[in-house]
Amino acid sequence: MIQVSAKVPIIRARAVAYWAVLVVLGWSGVCGAQFLNSSFEATYAGLPSPRLLPSDWSHLDNPSFNSYCTDIWQTDGAYSACLFSLGGKSFKPGQCQSFYQYVDLTGMGVIGFDAMLTANPSGVFAHFEASLLVDDVPLWSATVEGEYLNQEVSIAGLSDWHMVELRLTALDSGTFTDSYWVCWDNLSVFEGASTLEAAIDLDPDTLNPFLHGRWITCYIELPEGYDVAQIDESTVTLEEIAAVTGPDRWMRMWSRWWWGRPWAWRWACANVSRRTIVDHDRDGIPERVVRFDWAAVAAIAQAPQTTVAVAGELLDGTPFEGTATIKVIDRPGKKK
Structure with missing residues (x-):
């Protein structure tokens, strides 16, 4: 009951902030698809004082954290917005502090930003995670100290108003001597889908000219x-x-035998969904399975190895691309 009661003011605060932003934008005639105070240059004196907070941004506070605008690091203008844990405080996983703003993302494809993670005094970031979320869904996160410049996350397919949140979250339980910081700056929203970096694994990844698959x-x-x-x-x-897509890819292995075709087609149709999403490397992250014609790939692969690009799109149009290396066993005595 205590937890439920504690969440009510936060929900109300977000709802009030949402309508306040809509009223301000409607009154001022500012169009959507942009952040207000994107570089945190406009500030006001917040509580507890002294605390320089960014105008046009709402914030969720936790007594074990603090947040304000600072000039200790910036990439655009004089200030950045920083979230940090307080040294000597006790933490439980999931506790967080954040800044957030409602933005009209209609027609937009990418959110861009800069971030920096550090710890005071050690400089080694740990126990916490910095993340950018849209409607409580993490689209970017980092847990290692350093600068993260010109970061991009895809928001392709989103339209209307959404809550964009900059958050620092505890991952571990404990009392930590260091204060762990994340600073944000130079936020932007622009058209065009950012290309996702995909991990690609080919099987086989070695081609033998004497063996044809x-x-x-x-x-x-x-x-x-x-x-x-x-x-x-x-x-x-x-x-x-x-x-090669659809059930056809799974039944072609039987196509050389006429008696196998009807059975193979029924089996392929029934199993195509089950066989296209697997955990091939057993790392707990699913992979999508597609197949390419062996002869077509062998025709472009050259000894001793060739790096190839695999690309495509998600259903919402977001592009992805990744590379893999194919080793090629050279023919003995082949002229080079």
């Missing part, structure tokens, strides 16, 4: 926060070779 199987793993089930298989290519 039917398929090159490709496992596609997307960054955290993206669902491989949303990959549009019809857009996937290896260089310019299109992936």
Whole structure:
């Protein structure tokens, strides 16, 4: 009951902030698809004083954290917005502090920003996670100290008003001597989809000219926060070779025997969904499976090895791309 009661003011505060932003934008005639005070240059004296807070940004406070605008690090203007834990305080996983703002993302494809993680006094960031979220869904996160410049997250497919939140969250329980900081600056929203960096694994990844197979199987793993089930298989290519899609890819192995075709087609139709999402490397992260024609891939692969690009799009149009290396066993006595 205590937890439920504690959440009510936060929900009301967010609702009030949401309508306040809409009223301000409507009154001032400012169009959507942009952050207000994106570099945190406009400030006001907040409580507890002295505390310089960014105008046009709402904040969620926790007594074990603090947050304000500071000039200790910045990439655009004189200030950045910083969230930090208080040294000597006790923490439990999930406790957090954040700044947030409602933004009209209609027609936009990317949120860009700069961030910096550090710890005082050690300089080694630990026990916490910095993250950027849209409607409580993490789209970017970091847990290692350093500067993160020109970061981009895809918001393709989103429209209307959404809450964009900058958050610092405790990952571990304990009392920590260091104060762990994340500073944010130079936020922007712009058109165009950012290309996701995908992890690609090919099987086989070594081609032997004396052995000819039917398929090159490709496992596609997307960054955290993206669902491989949303990959549009019809857009996937290896260089310019299109992936073989649908049940057909699973029954072609039987196509040389006429008696196997009806059975194989029924089996392929029943199992195509189950066989296209797997955990091939057993790391707990699912991969999407597509296949490419062996002969077509072998035709572009050159000894001793060739790096190939696999690219495609999600159902919402967000592009992804990754690379893999194919080793090629050279023919003995082949002229080079």
